[in-house]
Amino acid sequence: MAVPKRKMSRSNTRTRRAQWKAVAPSLVACSNRACRKPRLSHVACPSCGQYDGRQVVQPA
Amino acid sequence: MPTPTKGARLGGSPAHERMLLANLATALFTHGRIKTTEAKARKLRPLAERLISKAKRGDLHNRREVLKVIRDKDVLHKLFAEIGPFFADRNGGYTRIVKTMPRKGDNAQMAVIELVADKLVTTEAEAARGTKFAKDEAAVAAPAVEATEEAPAAEATAETEAAAEVEATDEAKAEKAE
Numbered sequence: 001m002a003v004p005k006r007k008m009s010r011s012n013t014r015t016r017r018a019q020w021k022a023v024a025p026s027l028v029a030c031s032n033r034a035c036r037k038p039r040l041s042h043v044a045c046p047s048c049g050q051y052d053g054r055q056v057v058q059p060a
Numbered sequence: 061m062p063t064p065t066k067g068a069r070l071g072g073s074p075a076h077e078r079m080l081l082a083n084l085a086t087a088l089f090t091h092g093r094i095k096t097t098e099a100k101a102r103k104l105r106p107l108a109e110r111l112i113s114k115a116k117r118g119d120l121h122n123r124r125e126v127l128k129v130i131r132d133k134d135v136l137h138k139l140f141a142e143i144g145p146f147f148a149d150r151n152g153g154y155t156r157i158v159k160t161m162p163r164k165g166d167n168a169q170m171a172v173i174e175l176v177a178d179k180l181v182t183t184e185a186e187a188a189r190g191t192k193f194a195k196d197e198a199a200v201a202a203p204a205v206e207a208t209e210e211a212p213a214a215e216a217t218a219e220t221e222a223a224a225e226v227e228a229t230d231e232a233k234a235e236k237a238e
Contacts, residue, residue, distance in 0.1 A: 044158050051158050
């Protein structure tokens with residue numbers, strides 16, 4: 001079985017983990033004039049449930 | 061020849077994927093709109109549209125072909141009696157996929173797939189304008205023949221009326237002479 005030959009240094013561990021970054025989702029304003037809340041693009045608005053002027057889902 | 065699907069199947073095996081998509085298609089035709097993962101919706105769309113195309117043809121052979129997938133006879137009847145004729149004027153694009161927010165439990169991409177409920181813009185405009193088409197004229201031609209048959213009869217009555225008028229004028233002249 002393959003096993004590590006050397007202990008991974010604290011520095012190397014932290015350097016690797018420094019690359020784990022969360023990316024902020026790109027949001028757009030809802031096209032529904034009564035809503036205008038930020039939503040993900042190409043996704044039905046979670047606050048009003050509309051997409052492209054059409055009611056797609058019931059808002060939670 | 062269609063390109064074979066590459067990669068893993070939904071549910072693991074080809075048989076599992078077939079059954080899964082068949083169940084999704086049945087649910088779609090039953091409810092008209094279902095919410096599922098985006099990957100399943102994208103796989104379902106071509107299958108569902110093929111089934112609707114078969115339903116539009118509507119003969120016994122196509123009914124049996126669809127029955128291989130949609131095993132529920134109630135849904136099969138609804139597909140052939142309601143959904144197929146509804147899409148008579150639409151050439152493909154019977155379903156619509158709209159992405160929705162990811163699922164809470166596993167953050168899977170979710171989507172709503174639905175049967176397109178509204179008619180084509182051109183169909184509505186032509187209905188509003190009252191446009192007549194050559195293909196509809198053929199149906200109108202048969203009643204037109206009956207109309208022409210009625211026309212000589214109408215002329216004949218007109219002639220008799222004219223003759224009566226002539227007699228009436230003759231009588232009037234006779235009265236004047238007296």
